[in-house]
Amino acid sequence: MKAISLFCSGGIGDLALQNSGFDVIVANEKINDRAQVFKFNYPETSIIIGDIWQKKETILKEIIRKLSGEKLDLVFATPPCQGMSKNGRGKLLNGIREGKKSEIDERNLLIIPTVEIFVASGADTLIMENVPEMEKTYIPHPYKHGELINILDFIQESLGKNFVRCIRNIEFADYGVPQCRQRLISIFTKNEKLKSYLQFSGDLFPPPTYSKDGLNLPLWITVRDAISHLPPLCADNPKNAKCQSIPYHYVPLLDEDKYLWVSNTPPEKSAFDNQCINPHCRFTGNQTHQAKKNSHGINRASTETPIYCQKCGHLLPRPWVREGKEYRLMKGYTSAYKRMSWDAPSSTLTRNLSYACSDNKIHPSQHRVLSLYEAMILHTIDKYPFQWKRADGKKISDKLIRDLIGESVPPLGLEQIFSFIMSILTDNHQNVTKSQQKSQQLCLF
Numbered sequence: 026m027k028a029i030s031l032f033c034s035g036g037i038g039d040l041a042l043q044n045s046g047f048d049v050i051v052a053n054e055k056i057n058d059r060a061q062v063f064k065f066n067y068p069e070t071s072i073i074i075g076d077i078w079q080k081k082e083t084i085l086k087e088i089i090r091k092l093s094g095e096k097l098d099l100v101f102a103t104p105p106c107q108g109m110s111k112n113g114r115g116k117l118l119n120g121i122r123e124g125k126k127s128e129i130d131e132r133n134l135l136i137i138p139t140v141e142i143f144v145a146s147g148a149d150t151l152i153m154e155n156v157p158e159m160e161k162t163y164i165p166h167p168y169k170h171g172e173l174i175n176i177l178d179f180i181q182e183s184l185g186k187n188f189v190r191c192i193r194n195i196e197f198a199d200y201g202v203p204q205c206r207q208r209l210i211s212i213f214t215k216n217e218k219l220k221s222y223l224q225f226s227g228d229l230f231p232p233p234t235y236s237k238d239g240l241n242l243p244l245w246i247t248v249r250d251a252i253s254h255l256p257p258l259c260a261d262n263p264k265n266a267k268c269q270s271i272p273y274h275y276v277p278l279l280d281e282d283k284y285l286w287v288s289n290t291p292p293e294k295s296a297f298d299n300q301c302i303n304p305h306c307r308f309t310g311n312q313t314h315q316a317k318k319n320s321h322g323i324n325r326a327s328t329e330t331p332i333y334c335q336k337c338g339h340l341l342p343r344p345w346v347r348e349g350k351e352y353r354l355m356k357g358y359t360s361a362y363k364r365m366s367w368d369a370p371s372s373t374l375t376r377n378l379s380y381a382c383s384d385n386k387i388h389p390s391q392h393r394v395l396s397l398y399e400a401m402i403l404h405t406i407d408k409y410p411f412q413w414k415r416a417d418g419k420k421i422s423d424k425l426i427r428d429l430i431g432e433s434v435p436p437l438g439l440e441q442i443f444s445f446i447m448s449i450l451t452d453n454h455q456n457v458t459k460s461q462q463k464s465q466q467l468c469l470f
């Protein structure tokens with residue numbers, strides 16, 4: 026089965042595609058640093074580096090050349106998601122009414138060349154992965170001036186009535202990934218086997234293999250299951266912050282202030298709720314950091330949260346800003362400087378995974394953020410022969426690794442979705458069960 030991958034980045038999602046039996050013949054990515062990682066890991070794939078708007082024709086020519094008369098089965102497209110949450114219909118309409126054209130996030134328009142390439146490639150099936158907000162995202166209709174159209178309806182309209190769609194909001198922890206990550210997976214297809222399977226069963230997605238409550242399925246894989254066996258690290262000094270024997274098992278140092286806040290943060294709590302450390306007081310009833318919706322419905326953290334102990338007046342080890350001799354509480358959400366839980370999947374790993382101030386980024390019990398090695402495990406990349414190397418021979422930076430992890434989805438979950446599709450296409454349903462069983466075994470670490 027032949028596939029192409031649009032917006033491929035470093036190719037983490039393509040691990041799933043490849044492992045479920047799809048041959049990725051052509052890929053496209055705008056950022057060279059990311060494309061170099063893809064190129065190293067997929068030397069057989071033609072990667073077209075550059076903006077999809079400008080490279081449309083080159084991509085199509087390369088597909089035709091690589092296919093040499095064969096059929097393309099699948100287009101996998103993962104356009105950037107940062108603009109999706111901003112362009113709900115109400116917000117766009119208000120912006121347009123007020124004459125603010127800039128309200129429209131250009132990144133959402135990348136769906137237009139995506140659909141054009143898909144249609145011109147003659148492939149049967151389009152699978153897209155994006156944030157759940159995609160379902161509520163609107164774009165200005167490219168061919169009907171002045172009209173707004175839901176992005177998924179635009180795809181359907183462009184593909185025509187011969188295509189059916191199956192769209193699901195997937196929680197990756199339900200597929201044995203030790204990380205909570207929700208993504209909207211949209212499948213559009215005119216393939217007869219997929220269409221009749223969908224008509225018969227009402228679904229094109231595999232059943233989950235794990236669950237939050239553990240009632241009929243094994244419980245979600247936890248952070249403890251995944252990384253508690255690793256040597257401990259501490260962000261107080263360079264010697265403690267790095268494990269010499271495990272590549273990428275190191276963390277950035279925390280400065281003295283941050284270390285004080287983090288080292289006083291109890292399990293599953295935020296440093297914003299830390300209590301008095303004056304040995305003569307140790308008051309534990311100081312008001313915690315709250316958030317509530319303002320009159321516009323936006324969640325705002327309280328500005329009343331104390332920074333001095335309400336009993337003895339001692340400075341609390343909460344994220345502070347120094348103003349002369351005085352201190353005030355740093356502005357921040359209740360999930361900032363917060364520890365993950367040992368007994369749940371990790372929170373979603375973002376590009377900020379090495380920043381203690383970002384949401385839920387502190388290790389469950391040690392005084393530090395996660396190491397890149399731990400992030401690779403929680404993202405299930407360790408299950409694949411992926412190499413953190415670039416085709417141009419340059420060293421891959423930590424920032425690039427964080428970007429590639431933060432913008433991709435855990436391949437182990439995605440693989441089950443692709444394997445399910447593959448099994449329908451090849452009339453081999455037993456394969457799916459086997460692949461799901463394999464992933465259950467793999468996840469039991």
Ligand SMILES: C[S@@+](CC[C@H](N)C(=O)[O-])C[C@H]1O[C@@H](n2cnc3c(N)ncnc32)[C@H](O)[C@@H]1O
Nearest residue numbers: 032033034037038054055076077103105432433
């Ligand atoms: C959500 S990420 C894709 C993640 C990828 N599927 C993976 O598994 O790692 C979106 C990618 O689209 C790329 N991109 C953004 N604008 C683009 C454009 N105009 N043309 C081509 N690629 C673009 C970004 O650089 C980014 O790497």
